[in-house]
Amino acid sequence: QKEVEQDPGPLSVPEGAIVSLNCTYSNSAFQYFMWYRQYSRKGPELLMYTYSSGNKEDGRFTAQVDKSSKYISLFIRDSQPSDSATYLCAMTSVDAGGTSYGKLTFGQGTILTVHP
C-alpha cells in the first residue's frame, strides 16, 4: 500500500462546476499538506499548503485536512478551462523543532479537464 493514495482520474467537468480532489495517507507523522498544480511540461506550482488539521481558503480554492481520518481535500469553485491540469497532493513530516525532514511524499496526481 502506498503512503499516499490519490485517484488518478481522469476527471472531466463542465465549466463552473465544483471540483473535489482528494488524497488519503497512512503516515500519521505527516504535518504539512500541500496541493500543487502541474500543467503539461511544466514544473508543479504551489496552490496551497496547510499545517496540521483545518481548512484554508484562497480565492476559488479551499484545502481541508482531517488528520483523524488521514484525508485531505482540495475544492475548486467555479472551475475554469484554465484549471485543466494535473493536481498533486504532497505531504511531509517535521522534526521536534518544527523543521521538515525535507522529502515530500506525493500522490499519483489527478488529471482534471474543465470543458467550456
Added chain:
Amino acid sequence: GAVVSQHPSWVICKSGTSVKIECRSLDFQATTMFWYRQFPKQSLMLMATSNEGSKATYEQGVEKDKFLINHASLTLSTLTVTSAHPEDSSFYICSANGGAGGAKNIQYFGAGTRLSVL
C-alpha cells in the same frame, strides 16, 4: 511567493555529451534544494537532496557519478548529467525549501528541463 528559476527549459544533446541544468532561488535563500525526474504521466521521483556547502544525498538507485549535483551557494544548485545516453532523456525538475516560519518546510518548484538525448 518564492520563485525558483530553472534553466534551460529544453535541451537536446548528442549521446556521450554532458549537460548542466541550473536551479536558482530568486527571492529567498534555499539551504536545501531537491532534484526530481518525471516520466510521462507519472508523479515526481526524487533523485537527490542537496544542502548548501555539502555533498548531495542521492536516493537509492540514482547513480551519483552520472548525476553530479553541486550546491555552491544558498541560491544556486546545478545538476550535470554526465555522458548522457538516450535513456537519460526525461523531464528534470528542481525545487527549493523557501521562506520563513512554516513556509520553510514548503517546496517551490522550477519550471523543469526537458532533456532529449539523441
